Amino acid sequence: MSEYPEGGPLRIEHRGTALVLTLDRPDRHNALSRQLIEQLGLAARVAASDRSVRAVILTGAGEKAFCAGADLKERQGLTKDQVREIVRLYRTEFGAIDRCSKPVIAALNGVALGGGLELALMADLRIAAPHAQIGLPETSLGIIPGAGGTQKLPRVIGEARAKEMILLGRRLSAEEALEWGLINRIAPKGVSVVDEALALVEPILKGAPIAQAAALEAIDAGLDTDLATGMQLEVLAYERTLVSEDRDEALRAFSEKRTPNYQGK
Numbered sequence: 669m670s671e672y673p674e675g676g677p678l679r680i681e682h683r684g685t686a687l688v689l690t691l692d693r694p695d696r697h698n699a700l701s702r703q704l705i706e707q708l709g710l711a712a713r714v715a716a717s718d719r720s721v722r723a724v725i726l727t728g729a730g731e732k733a734f735c736a737g738a739d740l741k742e743r744q745g746l747t748k749d750q751v752r753e754i755v756r757l758y759r760t761e762f763g764a765i766d767r768c769s770k771p772v773i774a775a776l777n778g779v780a781l782g783g784g785l786e787l788a789l790m791a792d793l794r795i796a797a798p799h800a801q802i803g804l805p806e807t808s809l810g811i812i813p814g815a816g817g818t819q820k821l822p823r824v825i826g827e828a829r830a831k832e833m834i835l836l837g838r839r840l841s842a843e844e845a846l847e848w849g850l851i852n853r854i855a856p857k858g859v860s861v862v863d864e865a866l867a868l869v870e871p872i873l874k875g876a877p878i879a880q881a882a883a884l885e886a887i888d889a890g891l892d893t894d895l896a897t898g899m900q901l902e903v904l905a906y907e908r909t910l911v912s913e914d915r916d917e918a919l920r921a922f923s924e925k926r927t928p929n930y931q932g933k
């Protein structure tokens with residue numbers, strides 16, 4: 669697939685029907701350079717329309733870091749306007765991951781700090797290695813999270829815990845992150861976090877792609893609005909599944925006592 673970005677800091681591999689995107693700057697703990705942010709957004713957009721891809725996995729190269737956030741070395745040489753431009757890029761490029769119609773799983777192979785956690789918050793599911801450390805240290809650096817952290821984190825773990833993480837710069841262990849509902853599971857010791865994410869893709873493959881996309885859209889859009897509007901959004905999303913061929917195939921398969929063969933139509 670030549671439309672995917674090539675030759676930069678983002679490594680792209682097809683593993684079956686999963687697309688594995690690896691942040692590949694281990695000498696900088698996979699920190700987010702401008703090019704890396706751009707490549708992530710482009711890859712998410714291409715994956716959304718790539719019929720061979722059923723799920724996207726985000727991970728980092730090496731075992732130490734998923735991503736240590738903004739590239740603080742690159743940032744030293746930037747003007748304030750250039751930094752504003754990067755903050756704008758977070759909106760558009762991380763936004764493409766956030767809105768991706770395919771399920772996105774963040775496989776946290778090590779520390780996820782600042783923009784690294786914010787990137788993981790764009791995913792639908794999060795898995796962490798037992799040694800992962802997760803935090804938003806921005807206020808200790810004189811700034812605030814600028815890639816959605818102040819908005820997404822409270823929606824996931826609640827206001828009080830989000831404020832504790834952001835104000836105190838508190839770093840969570842994988843165990844604490846699991847307890848707080850920030851991650852879905854911890855990979856067993858000795859099992860690669862990407863393999864654990866791939867295992868999670870298996871049941872996704874058994875489901876109907878249009879239904880999964882509609883469910884994600886209803887959940888995500890509903891979180892941004894009041895309950896009554898959310899209920900209406902659910903009706904619209906349900907309608908898309910009702911007119912899909914896969915919905916009819918599910919009913920046929922049920923009556924014929926066989927596994928449905930979904931086509932994503």
Ligand code: COA
Nearest residue numbers: 695696697699736737738739740741779781782783805806
């Ligand atoms: N941007 C650019 N380079 C980074 C980086 C970042 N965010 N985080 C780490 N690196 C670089 C280090 O400068 C170092 O490079 P060097 O060997 O050329 O000096 C290399 O990655 C390894 O980092 P080091 O600090 O030696 O590793 P560590 O295992 O002791 O600590 C961290 C790892 C991630 C805890 C620590 O590097 C850290 O706190 N980084 C900053 C994270 C942060 O505040 N992010 C939020 C930004 S808003």
